[in-house]
Amino acid sequence: MATFRTLDDLGEVSGKRALVRVDLNVPMQDGAVSDDTRLRATLPTVTELADKGAIVLLLAHFGRPKGAPDPALSLALVTRPYEHVLGRPVRFIGEWDEAAVATLAPGDVAILENVRFDPGEEKNDPAFARTLAGLGDLYVNDAFSAAHRAHASTEGLAHLLPAYAGRAMEAELKALAAALGDPGRPVAAVVGGAKVSTKLEVLRHLVARVDHLIIGGGMANTFLAARGVDVGKSLAEHDLAATAEAILDAAERASCTVHLPYDVVVATEFAPNPASLRTCNVHEVAADEMILDIGPAAVEALADVLKTCRTLVWNGPLGAFETPPFDAATVALARTAAALTAEGSLVSVAGGGDTVAALNHAGVAADFTFVSTAGGAFLEWMEGKPLPGVEALKTDRSQ
Ligand code: ADP
Ligand code: MG
Numbered sequence: 096m097a098t099f100r101t102l103d104d105l106g107e108v109s110g111k112r113a114l115v116r117v118d119l120n121v122p123m124q125d126g127a128v129s130d131d132t133r134l135r136a137t138l139p140t141v142t143e144l145a146d147k148g149a150i151v152l153l154l155a156h157f158g159r160p161k162g163a164p165d166p167a168l169s170l171a172l173v174t175r176p177y178e179h180v181l182g183r184p185v186r187f188i189g190e191w192d193e194a195a196v197a198t199l200a201p202g203d204v205a206i207l208e209n210v211r212f213d214p215g216e217e218k219n220d221p222a223f224a225r226t227l228a229g230l231g232d233l234y235v236n237d238a239f240s241a242a243h244r245a246h247a248s249t250e251g252l253a254h255l256l257p258a259y260a261g262r263a264m265e266a267e268l269k270a271l272a273a274a275l276g277d278p279g280r281p282v283a284a285v286v287g288g289a290k291v292s293t294k295l296e297v298l299r300h301l302v303a304r305v306d307h308l309i310i311g312g313g314m315a316n317t318f319l320a321a322r323g324v325d326v327g328k329s330l331a332e333h334d335l336a337a338t339a340e341a342i343l344d345a346a347e348r349a350s351c352t353v354h355l356p357y358d359v360v361v362a363t364e365f366a367p368n369p370a371s372l373r374t375c376n377v378h379e380v381a382a383d384e385m386i387l388d389i390g391p392a393a394v395e396a397l398a399d400v401l402k403t404c405r406t407l408v409w410n411g412p413l414g415a416f417e418t419p420p421f422d423a424a425t426v427a428l429a430r431t432a433a434a435l436t437a438e439g440s441l442v443s444v445a446g447g448g449d450t451v452a453a454l455n456h457a458g459v460a461a462d463f464t465f466v467s468t469a470g471g472a473f474l475e476w477m478e479g480k481p482l483p484g485v486e487a488l489k490t491d492r493s494q
Contacts, residue, residue, distance in 0.1 A: 407432055
C-alpha cells in the first residue's frame with residue numbers, strides 16, 4: 096500500500112494553524128441539519144488537533160454555488176449545528192483572510208467560508224490554493240468523499256503545505272486497501288442496483304480482481320437477457336447485451352466466477368406486497384411479469400459462496416429493496432455477511448448511497464468491517480480510478 100502521513104506523524108502542533116479539509120456538505124431541512132453523519136465523521140480529527148493546541152481551520156464546500164457567493168449556501172448556516180455536534184465553540188470566518196485567522200488562539204476551531212464561493216476552487220487554480228495555503232502551517236485532508244475531485248482545497252493545497260491524512264481518511268484508505276488492494280482470498284464482490292450502464296467500469300475493474308462476482312438487482316436482468324433469458328417486463332438494458340457478454344468473457348479469462356440468480360421474485364405490478372407476487376425459476380418469467388428481487392434459492396447459494404470467502408466488497412442492492420418484500424434477498428445476504436464478519440472469517444466493505452440505506456434497513460451497517468458513505472469517490476475507487484485527493488497525499492509520489 097502507498098504510504099501516507101497521518102496525524103501520528105505531526106509532531107508538535109501547539110499554536111500551529113492546521114487547514115483541515117472536511118465534508119460539511121450536509122442535507123438541510125427548514126434550516127436544520129437532517130442528517131449529521133458527515134459532521135460526526137470529522138470529530139476524531141478535529142478533536143485531536145484542537146486538544147493538541149492546534150488552531151483548527153476547517154475548509155469545506157456546501158452545495159453547488161458555481162464560483163460565486165450565495166448566502167443560501169454559506170457555511171455560516173452549518174456553524175451552529177457543527178458546534179452542537181463538536182461540543183465546543185466554533186467560530187465562523189467569512190473570508191480567506193490572514194487578519195481574521197490571526198485572532199484565533201491555540202485550541203480554537205473555526206469554519207471558513209464555502210470554498211466553492213471562489214471560482215478558483217473547482218478549477219484547482221494555483222492562486223486560490225496559495226491564498227488558502229497562506230492561512231495555515233499544515234494541511235490535513237479528512238474528506239475522502241471529495242477526493243475524486245482535483246480542486247484547490249482537495250488537491251492543490253496538498254502540494255503547498257506539509258500534508259497529512261486525517262483519521263476518517265486514514266480509516267477509509269485502510270479499509271479500501273484491505274478490500275481490493277491486498278485482500279485475503281477468495282474475494283467476492285456483490286454488484287447490484289438498477290442499471291448496468293452506471294456501473295460498467297466497476298464491473299470491468301472487478302472481474303480482473305475478484306474470485307466471485309455476484310450480480311443482482313436490475314443489472315442481473317441485463318445479463319440474464321444477454322444470455323437469452325426472457326425477462327418479461329423487467330428493468331433491463333437490452334441494448335447492452337454485447338457489453339454484458341464482453342464482461343462475462345473477461346471474467347472467464349480471469350477465472351472469476353460470475354453468479355447470476357437462478358430463481359427470482361416477480362410481480363406484474365411494482366407495488367408493496369402485490370397480489371401477483373411469486374417466486375420462480377429465471378426461465379419461467381411470464382411476458383407481463385418483472386423481476387424485482389433475486390430468489391431464496393439464489394440467496395442460499397450466495398451465502399454458501401460468502402462462507403468460503405475472506406473478503407467481500409458490496410455495492411448495490413440485490414432487489415428493489417425500498418418496496419417490500421423485494422428487500423428480502425438484500426437483507427438476508429447482508430445479515431449473512433454481517434454474521435461472517437462477526438465470526439472473524441470475513442472482511443466486509445460496502446459503499447454506495449442506496450447500499451448504505453439498504454444495510455441500515457437490514458440493521459447490519461455497524462456489523463460490516465467498513466461502510467463507506469463517500470458516494471461518488473467510493474464508486475470511482477471501485478472503478479479502479481486514482482483519486483486526485485488521495486494521490487496528492489502519498490509520500491512516495493513523484494513530484
Ligand atoms: P447505490 O446507490 O448503492 O450505488 P444504485 O443506485 O446503483 O445503488 O441502485 C439502487 C436502486 O436499484 C434501488 O433504488 C433499487 O430499488 C434498484 N433496483 C434494484 N433491483 C432492482 C430491480 N430488480 N428492478 C428495479 N430496480 C431495482
Ligand atoms: Mg444510488
